[in-house]
């Protein structure tokens with residue numbers, strides 16, 4: 001992965017399933033909120049970017065802090081909608097090969113170390129952080145990663161790793177939004193700053 005312009009979202013899913021046998025018609029229940037990831041993927045690669053190149057986007061999902069799925073631009077194989085993404089996640093969890101998804105049997109500490117080793121800047125999205133629009137040190141031409149909590153937020157293990165790695169909180173406002181909404185808002189801010 002090139003250390004140059006790259007916008008990445010790291011979705012933490014400490015309670016979601018690492019098994020591919022969830023029911024496509026019941027993603028929140030049987031997938032233990034794997035629907036959050038499907039919506040982030042749809043936002044990131046499909047409907048949110050207008051001018052930002054999809055090849056400069058990436059999503060890493062850290063599941064149960066023991067497995068990470070790395071999603072890159074699907075190009076002309078773009079899954080349309082939540083269920084289409086869920087089907088591909090199932091395939092990868094069942095050991096099938098999907099060209100734009102890589103699986104690591106590693107958790108958050110490894111992801112943070114790997115991103116920081118590439119001189120990537122990591123932020124975590126939190127309602128109480130510094131407003132994104134006020135961050136003057138944000139270099140949108142470099143590599144930036146934004147960490148998202150699940151429906152509960154960040155668990156104690158993630159909070160400890162975030163603190164240890166010196167990752168700063170960034171806010172999109174005091175209201176708590178869906179993580180897919182946050183993904184779209186960050187992409188939109190990057191597009192605004194580049195233009």
Ligand SMILES: C[S@@+](CC[C@H](N)C(=O)[O-])C[C@H]1O[C@@H](n2cnc3c(N)ncnc32)[C@H](O)[C@@H]1O
Pocket residue numbers: 124125126127128147148149150151152153154170171172173174175176177178179182
């Ligand atoms: C649905 S929210 C979680 C809400 C949860 N009730 C909580 O208290 O953390 C999922 C994630 O989206 C991000 N998020 C939601 N609203 C945000 C905001 N206004 N600013 C920054 N990040 C936000 C955070 O990373 C949060 O953990």
